[in-house]
Amino acid sequence: MAPRIALLALQKYGKKALRPTFNVDTQRWRKPIISPRLGAKLRKEAIRTGSYATGGLWDPVWDVKEPKVGALRAEKGRSRDRNREIRATKIEEKMKGMDAKIEEYRKAERGRKPEKGVETLLKRLTARIK
Numbered sequence: 001m002a003p004r005i006a007l008l009a010l011q012k013y014g015k016k017a018l019r020p021t022f023n024v025d026t027q028r029w030r031k032p033i034i035s036p037r038l039g040a041k042l043r044k045e046a047i048r049t050g051s052y053a054t055g056g057l058w059d060p061v062w063d064v065k066e067p068k069v070g071a072l073r074a075e076k077g078r079s080r081d082r083n084r085e086i087r088a089t090k091i092e093e094k095m096k097g098m099d100a101k102i103e104e105y106r107k108a109e110r111g112r113k114p115e116k117g118v119e120t121l122l123k124r125l126t127a128r129i130k
Contacts, residue, residue, distance in 0.1 A: 006042060007057070009033045015062045 009017040017033040033043070039062075044057035053060050076082075114120045 003038070005040055006034045010042065010057075014059070018062060047052075 006017075013033065018036070018039045020032050021030045022028075032039075043052075043063070044056050046052045046056060049057070051057045079088075090119055114123075
């Protein structure tokens with residue numbers, strides 16, 4: 001059997017007895033009159049005895065929990081989605097003059113290669129012997 005004080009508090013305050021309260025003067029939260037564990041015990045006892053929704057021990061209105069309201073802001077999303085326009089402009093800027101840069105690179109690579117001929121063949125063969 002649940003404590004009599006808890007039953008009296010439920011009859012007097014209803015749902016407020018199960019919720020913590022904020023004291024404006026002290027700027028602090030107060031514990032609920034009935035602890036969550038005792039409230040669960042009372043609810044289970046009401047269900048067991050059959051006085052759940054009949055105006056006995058427990059009223060079903062006390063079961064409803066208030067939904068939590070989160071911060072109302074836009075979703076963060078993926079980094080690649082957020083930075084897509086910035087990335088596209090960077091790529092466009094870097095692509096300007098890219099044909100000339102590629103041609104310059106290819107010329108430089110061709111210049112690095114030794115010319116074909118007898119001299120390069122002899123140099124290569126003598127380098128292997130040493």
